[in-house]
Amino acid sequence: MTTQQTQLPSLEPSALTKLIESASASGNPLAATTIQILHNLQHQHLWTSLEIHDISTDSIASDAPPTLISGIPPHRIYTHPDEQLYMLEKGIAEDDLRPERLFVIPTAQGQTWSLRRMAAAFDSLAAIEESSVSEEAMSTSESVDSEKAKKLDEYYEKKEMAKETKEWGTRRALLAMTNRGMGGEGTVVYYVVQEGEVKPRQN
Amino acid sequence: MESTPTLPIPISYVSGRYLLFSIDAVTYLRREHNICGVLIGTLPQIPQQNVFLGLPLELMPEEARVLVDKGVACIVDEAKAHDGMRSLLEEDRRQYLRDLESQGQLATRILADRKDQLREQSLKEIDEKKAKGLAAKAAKAAQAAADAQIAASSAPASTEKDESSSIFAAEDEMSSLSRTTGTSTPAPQQTMGITPTTSYPPLPHPVSSSGQYLPKPKVPLSYPLFAHLHSRGYFLSPGLRFGCQYVAYPGDPLRFHSHFVVVSAEWDQEMDLMDIVNGGRLGTGVKKGFLLGGPQKRRDEVESEADRIETVRTFSIEWAGM
Numbered sequence: 347m348t349t350q351q352t353q354l355p356s357l358e359p360s361a362l363t364k365l366i367e368s369a370s371a372s373g374n375p376l377a378a379t380t381i382q383i384l385h386n387l388q389h390q391h392l393w394t395s396l397e398i399h400d401i402s403t404d405s406i407a408s409d410a411p412p413t414l415i416s417g418i419p420p421h422r423i424y425t426h427p428d429e430q431l432y433m434l435e436k437g438i439a440e441d442d443l444r445p446e447r448l449f450v451i452p453t454a455q456g457q458t459w460s461l462r463r464m465a466a467a468f469d470s471l472a473a474i475e476e477s478s479v480s481e482e483a484m485s486t487s488e489s490v491d492s493e494k495a496k497k498l499d500e501y502y503e504k505k506e507m508a509k510e511t512k513e514w515g516t517r518r519a520l521l522a523m524t525n526r527g528m529g530g531e532g533t534v535v536y537y538v539v540q541e542g543e544v545k546p547r548q549n
Numbered sequence: 550m551e552s553t554p555t556l557p558i559p560i561s562y563v564s565g566r567y568l569l570f571s572i573d574a575v576t577y578l579r580r581e582h583n584i585c586g587v588l589i590g591t592l593p594q595i596p597q598q599n600v601f602l603g604l605p606l607e608l609m610p611e612e613a614r615v616l617v618d619k620g621v622a623c624i625v626d627e628a629k630a631h632d633g634m635r636s637l638l639e640e641d642r643r644q645y646l647r648d649l650e651s652q653g654q655l656a657t658r659i660l661a662d663r664k665d666q667l668r669e670q671s672l673k674e675i676d677e678k679k680a681k682g683l684a685a686k687a688a689k690a691a692q693a694a695a696d697a698q699i700a701a702s703s704a705p706a707s708t709e710k711d712e713s714s715s716i717f718a719a720e721d722e723m724s725s726l727s728r729t730t731g732t733s734t735p736a737p738q739q740t741m742g743i744t745p746t747t748s749y750p751p752l753p754h755p756v757s758s759s760g761q762y763l764p765k766p767k768v769p770l771s772y773p774l775f776a777h778l779h780s781r782g783y784f785l786s787p788g789l790r791f792g793c794q795y796v797a798y799p800g801d802p803l804r805f806h807s808h809f810v811v812v813s814a815e816w817d818q819e820m821d822l823m824d825i826v827n828g829g830r831l832g833t834g835v836k837k838g839f840l841l842g843g844p845q846k847r848r849d850e851v852e853s854e855a856d857r858i859e860t861v862r863t864f865s866i867e868w869a870g871m
Contacts, residue, residue: 391871423869423870423871424867424869453822454822455822455823456821456822457822458819458820458821459819459820459821459822459825460814460816460817460818460819460820461814461815461816461817461818461841461842461843461862461864462816462817462845464841464864465845465862468864520869521825521866523822523825523826535826536868536869536871537825537826537829537866537867537868537869538866538867538868538869539864539865539866540864540865540866541862541863541864541865542862542863542864542865543778543781543783543797543808543809543840543863543865544838544865545799545808545838546808546809546832546833546836546837546838546865546867547867548836
């Protein structure tokens with residue numbers, strides 16, 4: 347018995363634990379949540395160009411989560427049913443479209459939540475999106491087929507219009523929840539949240 | 550069919566429930582104001598059956614309130630509205646009974662007419678079918694005759710066949726004639742009994758008479774979200790079926806699948822994130838969205854519930870599938 351115990355190697359903290367410890371010197375539990383979810387997006391879901399947006403300085407956001415994450419998913423996460431119909435009619439595949447930056451609201455199981463917090467997160471999201479929209483629009487797709495390029499231009503034009511009329515959904519974000527307790531087994535679940543009444547997808 | 554009942558529509562308040570007894574009011578509210586309610590009437594003899602329910606229609610307090618706020622309806626105390634029943638004059642009573650009887654006679658006549666019409670139509674159809682069959686038979690016979698002629702040129706046999714078929718046709722005509730003449734003598738029928746669903750007449754219309762209505766229905770905290778969605782054209786029904794507060798349909802529930810499983814919350818009401826996971830999963834599992842929303846103002850911050858409705862914000866939630 348005793349010999350076995352001494353032979354056990356001392357448990358190394360996991361790579362994620364080390365990352366969280368090194369990155370969040372403040373010891374804020376919410377900062378740890380953000381890092382954990384960023385890590386999950388990067389390595390499990392293979393998102394790229396990940397960024398953390400600090401929104402805690404905003405006056406309205408005292409109740410909101412202090413950070414938002416944004417990144418570019420490898421595949422589209424959400425397509426509004428009407429947008430999907432349009433794409434089918436025009437023969438546009440999802441892979442033809444240029445990647446889009448998507449925002450993520452990091453939360454942890456057990457954290458209290460309310461409509462006010464959700465709304466605050468969306469309000470600060472609006473502010474960030476407006477400032478970053480010009481930079482996103484610059485990155486044009488390098489398509490070779492002129493016919494396809496024309497179709498895509500039409501699509502982007504329509505998308506801009508749909509943004510105004512909200513016919514292809516409204517401002518959206520992913521609500522990410524990581525689990526706490528159970529030894530922190532590391533599950534993160536994602537839900538698409540949109541402001542207002544947006545009809546469901548036909549999945 | 551497209552009748553508009555006298556406005557405002559009286560909603561009967563009976564022991565805490567908001568009920569409608571007039572079918573005209575029920576169809577009008579569904580057609581024009583997106584209010585469905587729930588039919589709760591069963592047959593007294595078969596109270597167990599609950600598939601095809603009839604009048605009365607029960608309204609949620611929220612539905613009644615929306616209608617009252619719009620000025621389409623008013624709440625009437627059903628017991629008080631019938632105080633006049635005892636003081637009804639004997640003469641009026643008799644007149645009312647006579648009216649009911651004449652209505653019953655009218656209904657009987659209409660029903661009998663419709664029956665006759667149906668019978669005539671089906672008889673005609675039978676005759677047509679027979680005539681068609683005969684024609685086909687004749688054609689076949691002719692064909693057979695022609696074949697026979699080619700084979701052995703035996704003409705007399707074919708004429709004999711034709712004659713026999715025409716005899717049958719005459720017989721058929723006779724029989725159909727006798728059947729129609731048989732129905733022309735109507736059997737003496739009993740007058741149908743009429744049970745009106747509303748008590749006006751004999752009583753005066755509850756709205757025109759008193760003008761004393763009950764106060765607006767008391768509504769749960771979720772009312773602003775209800776009114777907000779209703780104003781956007783959604784049909785809302787009680788949400789027990791999907792474990793939520795309301796189920797929201799984009800049009801009449803008979804024509805559309807519902808879009809949302811709706812849950813309301815106050816602006817600062819603390820909720821467990823697990824509730825959002827539950828709602829999101831449930832909604833996605835039944836091909837709906839999970840709609841979470843509520844007014845930004847508390848009840849003690851505003852003068853009336855109407856001020857809360859304008860401040861409603863909603864969020865649609867679906868599983869991301871990742």
